[in-house]
Amino acid sequence: xxxxxxxxxxxxxxDILTGxxxxxxxxxxxxxxxxxxxxxxxxxNVLAGREGYEVTQGSIEFNGKNLLELxxxxxxxxxxxxxxQYPVEIPGVNNTYFLRAALNAQRKRRGEKELDSMQFLxxxxxxxAVLHLKDELLHRAVNEGFSGGEKKRNEIFQMALLEPKLxxxxxxDSGLDIDAMKLVADGVNAMRDPSRAFVVITHYQRLLxxxxxxxxxxxxxxxxxxxxxxxxxxxxxxxxxxxxxERKLVGAA
Amino acid sequence: xxxxxxxxxxxxxxxxxxxxxxxLTEARTNALQQLARDGMPGPRSEAWKYSSLRALGQRQxxxxxxxxxxxxxxKQLLALPGVDGPRLVFVNGAxxxxxxxxxxxxxxxxTALSSVLESDPDSLQPFLSRSFDDPAHVFARLNSAxxxxxxxxxxxxxVAVEPLVHLIFVGAAASTSLAWQLxxxxxxxEGGSLRLVEHHVGEAGQSHFGNVLSxxxxxxxxxxxxxxxxxxxxxxxxxxxxxxxLDADAHLELRSIEAGAQWMRHDLVVNLSxxxxxFVSRGVFALRGRQHADTRLDVRHSARDSACxxxxxxxxxxxxxxxxxxxxxxxxxxxGSDALLSNKNLLLSAQAxxxxxxxxxxxxxxxxxxxxxxxxxxxxxxxxxxRTRGLSADEARSLLTLAFCRVAFxxxxxxxxxxxxxxxxxxxxxxxxxxxxxxxxxx
Numbered sequence: 001x002x003x004x005x006x007x008x009x010x011x012x013x014x015d016i017l018t019g020x021x022x023x024x025x026x027x028x029x030x031x032x033x034x035x036x037x038x039x040x041x042x043x044x045n046v047l048a049g050r051e052g053y054e055v056t057q058g059s060i061e062f063n064g065k066n067l068l069e070l071x072x073x074x075x076x077x078x079x080x081x082x083x084x085q086y087p088v089e090i091p092g093v094n095n096t097y098f099l100r101a102a103l104n105a106q107r108k109r110r111g112e113k114e115l116d117s118m119q120f121l122x123x124x125x126x127x128x129a130v131l132h133l134k135d136e137l138l139h140r141a142v143n144e145g146f147s148g149g150e151k152k153r154n155e156i157f158q159m160a161l162l163e164p165k166l167x168x169x170x171x172x173d174s175g176l177d178i179d180a181m182k183l184v185a186d187g188v189n190a191m192r193d194p195s196r197a198f199v200v201i202t203h204y205q206r207l208l209x210x211x212x213x214x215x216x217x218x219x220x221x222x223x224x225x226x227x228x229x230x231x232x233x234x235x236x237x238x239x240x241x242x243x244x245x246e247r248k249l250v251g252a253a
Numbered sequence: 254x255x256x257x258x259x260x261x262x263x264x265x266x267x268x269x270x271x272x273x274x275x276x277l278t279e280a281r282t283n284a285l286q287q288l289a290r291d292g293m294p295g296p297r298s299e300a301w302k303y304s305s306l307r308a309l310g311q312r313q314x315x316x317x318x319x320x321x322x323x324x325x326x327x328k329q330l331l332a333l334p335g336v337d338g339p340r341l342v343f344v345n346g347a348x349x350x351x352x353x354x355x356x357x358x359x360x361x362x363x364t365a366l367s368s369v370l371e372s373d374p375d376s377l378q379p380f381l382s383r384s385f386d387d388p389a390h391v392f393a394r395l396n397s398a399x400x401x402x403x404x405x406x407x408x409x410x411x412v413a414v415e416p417l418v419h420l421i422f423v424g425a426a427a428s429t430s431l432a433w434q435l436x437x438x439x440x441x442x443e444g445g446s447l448r449l450v451e452h453h454v455g456e457a458g459q460s461h462f463g464n465v466l467s468x469x470x471x472x473x474x475x476x477x478x479x480x481x482x483x484x485x486x487x488x489x490x491x492x493x494x495x496x497x498x499l500d501a502d503a504h505l506e507l508r509s510i511e512a513g514a515q516w517m518r519h520d521l522v523v524n525l526s527x528x529x530x531x532f533v534s535r536g537v538f539a540l541r542g543r544q545h546a547d548t549r550l551d552v553r554h555s556a557r558d559s560a561c562x563x564x565x566x567x568x569x570x571x572x573x574x575x576x577x578x579x580x581x582x583x584x585x586x587x588x589g590s591d592a593l594l595s596n597k598n599l600l601l602s603a604q605a606x607x608x609x610x611x612x613x614x615x616x617x618x619x620x621x622x623x624x625x626x627x628x629x630x631x632x633x634x635x636x637x638x639x640r641t642r643g644l645s646a647d648e649a650r651s652l653l654t655l656a657f658c659r660v661a662f663x664x665x666x667x668x669x670x671x672x673x674x675x676x677x678x679x680x681x682x683x684x685x686x687x688x689x690x691x692x693x694x695x696x
Contacts (some may be wrong), residue, residue, distance in 0.1 A: 048641045051633070072640035073649075081641070088638040092656025092663070098639070101652065106643035141656075158642065 007058035018222035034219035044170040048082035077109035079165030083155040090142040149180035156187040173207040185210030205237040284398035291388035300389035314432035321347035335669030338416030346433030360412030396466035400436035408445035424455030437467035441475040471503040485513035501527030509536035525559035537661035540573035560591040567598040569605035580612040594624040
């Protein structure tokens, strides 16, 4: 589904990703862990198509298409979704209106029939229930005045509604208490499906107790330095990220 | 020295100004003399700093419209969704009884100035004898000298008028460019209340010059909710002056949408002259093409514990130009006043220009005052966020721009009307043509 090869990314003249390789197949959950400043969020942003990220080398292929050639909205229609680390507040834009406009814009681009109000609301109610979100959030402006936890749950709610093929969760666990984190994990687990893949970017192992990954990768200095199964996350938790650096030194010697 | 613009009005105006009421003839003659003496404000006039009158001075308009009473008007032009109360319609400066609907409502007088001037002119003396002594107020003078029609709305003491009243000022196509005048007088007596829509429209292509002078008096404990929808064709010129006096505990709730006209000037002059009087203003101008819109607020606190709360937004695209001047003066003795002014603007093109100027002058004690003004562009983070959810760059821009403007009317309770205002702005704002979903899903 997703194939990243030798990806080099530069922001404002500074090299952030330096030869990242990653392959994600449908149905898989990959966790990307790593210390602060390793380039984790850059990866999410490059996948979603944020401006100001210069790809100097390498490629990203998504279901056979060159993702880097697509606009952010084209990527969305292809099925790429980024849950933001810092969801943006948009005063004056009603949450429901926005979600329906987004969903129908994607459907239109894919040549599917747009949903009418009734069909849309039916879908909204189903997804709200899974995330234990209050109806009231729908009537408010997008993320405006939402608590940190509400913002993160709103991201997962949007994901549930838009039903992407590849969901990238950028530190969705940051700032969440254990109850909110469980709700987020429930929302993600409810969407796990043989046709859908997840890339879960996180600094802590904690989230992976609830969203159990098939693969864990450690990102440091702009590329993946270690890959393994879920036990790798536990080792990291025990030894810290410095353990990776030490192992690398030993390996090099 | 009168400029070219004023000449056709001054030529034989003495004849037109004559009235059976001596005081009115005198007031009109006085205004004419002032115009003849001072002419048009020059390039150094502070009040006209951003809106040059030179271009206007080079144009010639025919005075009034002899056929105003018979011009055919498309009914669609007059319609406003959610508004079906009594209405007064004026075409090219003249009252049109045939297009108006005035059913009898107890405690509400809804008439045309032209008929009051025949039946009972003296009842309007306090309004019509007003003199405008500042040469900058050239159009108020012109209106004082020439206007012979307009709405007269009076609400009796203690009466809460239920239906939403609709005032419509129409510019109708004619073979030449016309200059028309309307004088509007609104008085809400003690404890009364009224909800009113002031609606400016016109037939496409006409390039008339409209000049509206409104005098509004909200007496003690009375309330006026006024929605101004200025949607004139983008070929017309329009100047308005709205003069408001608020007595003790009076309340004016004003919503203003400035979307139309090629050249537009609105002077909004509010005097908080009664203790605890309150003025709330929400407004937006949305400009494109070569539109020019100049909004000038002059709010004066002259009584204790009076409050104003002013929040305006501006959007300028292409080569348009927007000006917002917001002046608040707290006079000596107006202690305990509360003044709030915010003006945020959005530039959608490198060729567009917005000038904003908040002015706060305080001569009293224990005053709470805050003001701020900004000019900026759309938030890149918000644009990206919307695009990652599937909206195109154009859709995302239009949605954010509309959201930015909506603060002006999101408190309008009439849902059909509010949605119409949404659509009106969407149509005016850039790259809105392919907007996919203008209907709202309400969960």
